[in-house]
Amino acid sequence: MMNHLKRWKKNLSLRKKINIAIHIEGILITVISIFMFFSSRAILSKLNFIEDFDNINFSFLEMRKSEKNYFLYHDVNALKEVLKIGEKEYNLLINSKEEFMSKLGKKDYIMLLAILDKYLNTAKKIVNISSNADSNYLELTKNLREFGHHLTQFSIFLRNIQHKKVNKLVHQNAITLFIGLGIILVSQLLLWQYFFISLSKRLLKIESLTKEVANGNFHKVVTNVERIDEDEIGLLMKGIIHMANELEKREEQLIQAKKLASLGVLVSGVAHEIGNPLNNIFMLTEGYLSYYDSLEDEQKKIFMRDVREQAKRIKKIVRKLLNFSRQKKFEFNLVSPIEVVEKSIALVNNQIKVSNIKVHRLIDSNLPFIKVDVDQIQQVIVNLFINAIHAMPKGGDIFVEIRVSEDRTKVIIKVRDTGVGIKPEILPHIFDPFFTTKGTKGTGLGLSVSYGIIKQHNGKISVKTEVNKGTTFIIELPAHLENNLEEEKHA
Amino acid sequence: MPKKIIVIDDEEIVCRMTKMVLTKEGYEVETFTHSRKALQRIKENKFDLVITDLKMEDVDGMDILRETNKLYPNTKVIMITAYATLDTAIEALRGHVFDFFPKPIKIEELKKSVKESIGTP
């Protein structure tokens, strides 16, 4: 049943939800208004009754005034006046029996009537005796006074009860109104929260998703959404995720195609690179064999030494190729990024000194560790340094920055030089294997190998450059999560 | 007077071996691993045969070919190359290249080709 309700709620469109919310709000306000209307009417009728009852009370007081007059002047007419007023009120109480009974309560009504009855009866008896000499006279007058006193006391008591009841009703009314307004206010707030805060939250989420798509982080979009509602916004979100999925697939295909392309570049590069030493060996050995008889021992030695040199050349290329194709097993260790960078700088320190170059360090405090193959990352940084040195034949500055990303998930190492920069037309090729602008002095493998190493570390390497201003290579490596570090230290 | 040959290749061993083979045959041979210097030398001096690598830093084989054709229409050119694209081959043949030598260079073929182009020393 609950599940059913949930699904039903989930399947509601945003428009329906807003409709329902507005209706609920309306019903709430109507109920409260109706309640206020009826309770106001009840108060009004109570107040009317109190006014009527006050008239009766007033008459009772008149009655007692006449009673007092009788005792002062012993004028029978005064007593007759008491009877006249009293009977009028008695009749009134009897005639409107229903109303009084319901308002005062049956018991109190009968009690009031009984006291009035006794009072009037006593008054009648006194009128009938009408002689002070009667032996009952004293007794009767005493009773009359007592009953009169009772009557006024009791009716005032009843009136006060009514008054209290009205007070209570008004009070209740105020409280109900207060609670009702409170409920409306809270439901308004909840609606606000639902429609605007949660809505705008989801819209912001969509905004951030589209940003990720724009930045090419398709995978983040696909994995980052934990909950999707079935309403209009949910549909929009689904659409974006679908789009990111497709884009991710395309990108994978593109990367695959690029890999194939760079394999082609690699193969032709290898053929060219290895071609020269192979040709040399071929010529040397052929010459050696052809002229063997006429060669002196020393010359033969030189031939063989040259052959060995050329073989070494091939070996060097093959080793670099193996590095490039990542045949070597990586050995990951937890290290401080500063340590890796400093070790790399130490390796090229001499070259830096003789090239009239100054190294400047810009390092964030509190850097997280990185889990890397130290030798490999060192090789990358050394490559970048050597390229920077080559780019500044007249000397200059190298700025090394080590930073941590704001969310502390990445360590960023930047190597900036003030060298010749890279021309836009060759920029797309610098990471290609064997691409070099340095002739036989360069291998063209530095950056492509570096690229492979950084990729293997789930990192990123990118470049910013301006001709004659300088070049910055930016390495991003995943930071090792800090709480894990503690655990590993303990282990 | 022996016939004069200039050999240009940025691989030192190619120069050395070619020089050895052709000197033994009786030709007078100069070698250059630096193509710009070689070009300078060609401008100063007439050679009977130019043997040059196609792909070189700075001044490449096609530049040498063009310059030689311009200065000395009778001088023959032999082109060495590891791998030639169709385009370079066509252009080289138009420029009166006498022969095309793919690497690796075979001594006997080299001797034969030189003899065919300029005759015995």
Ligand SMILES: Nc1ncnc2c1ncn2[C@@H]1O[C@H](COP(=O)(O)OP(=O)(O)O)[C@@H](O)[C@H]1O
């Ligand atoms: N810091 C730099 N400044 C200018 N050009 C650079 C820089 N780093 C790399 N390059 C360019 O990228 C090319 C490829 O670099 P790399 O792969 O290291 O090979 P190599 O250094 O052997 O030429 C270089 O030949 C050069 O043209």
Ligand SMILES: [Mg+2]
């Ligand atoms: Mg390099």
